[in-house]
Amino acid sequence: MTVETQAESTAPGSARDRLLDAAEALIYAGGIHATGVDAIVRQSGTARKSFYAHFESKDALVAAALERRDERWMNWFIAGTQRRGKSARKRLLGMFEVLREWFASADFHGCAFLNAAGEIASPEDPIRIVARQHKARLLDFVRTQCDAFAAESQMPARHAARLSRQWLVLLDGAIAVALVSGNADAALDALTAARALLDTEAKAGADAKSASDSGPSTRGASSRSAVRKSTSASTSSSTNPRPPSRRSAT
Structure with missing residues (x-):
């Protein structure tokens, strides 16, 4: 039995789980590109053939x-x-x-x-x-x-x-x-x-x-008030027209 195989047989957990644990820890700490397969296998305590058997x-x-x-x-x-x-x-x-x-x-x-x-x-x-x-x-x-x-x-x-x-x-x-x-x-x-x-x-x-609770009645009252003001302004304008400008008179 090789040292690598012996380590795999005595380490707790399945080989796949240990490979996942090692990969997550090493990659989280050092990054994906900086972490090689050899490092993952070594930390997991598995054989390299286990890596290829699972992934x-x-x-x-x-x-x-x-x-x-x-x-x-x-x-x-x-x-x-x-x-x-x-x-x-x-x-x-x-x-x-x-x-x-x-x-x-x-x-x-x-x-x-x-x-x-x-x-x-x-x-x-x-x-x-x-x-x-x-x-x-x-x-x-x-x-x-x-x-x-x-x-x-x-x-x-x-x-x-x-x-x-x-x-x-x-x-x-x-x-x-x-x-x-x-x-x-x-x-x-x-x-x-x-x-x-x-x-x-x-x-x-x-x-x-x-705004919703104010209801349509309030909005309606405001609308009616605006209409009255507009009508009043229109009436005032028609009974008291502005004198024509000097330019329009010529």
């Missing part, structure tokens, strides 16, 4: 590792968000508190999906597709919270889709700034902007409801 290429391994990370990350983020409060407003704002905890951790290296997408040129590459699907899942979850906020604040429901897209920009922006700056408080800066955005949307919703 047709390094890109296939990376895509599978990202798919698994997507599931785990979304479960973590959703659970953390749900714990932040019973109202949709509290949950939406709580997302940035969840992110700040992540930013402050020793193994934070930004968004694995944005990082991966930045290394892959083709939008049809399986790695880019996984990254795109992750952002779509995150946007879907944010949208459920924005829909709930719209119902709470009487914001027009049609605004929820726009708000959810803006929210995703704030989330990803905070992640990017925290990665580059090394400052976990980027989440708090995004939180301040997010709170102002919700206040603006809530006020717009309240104003729209107030």
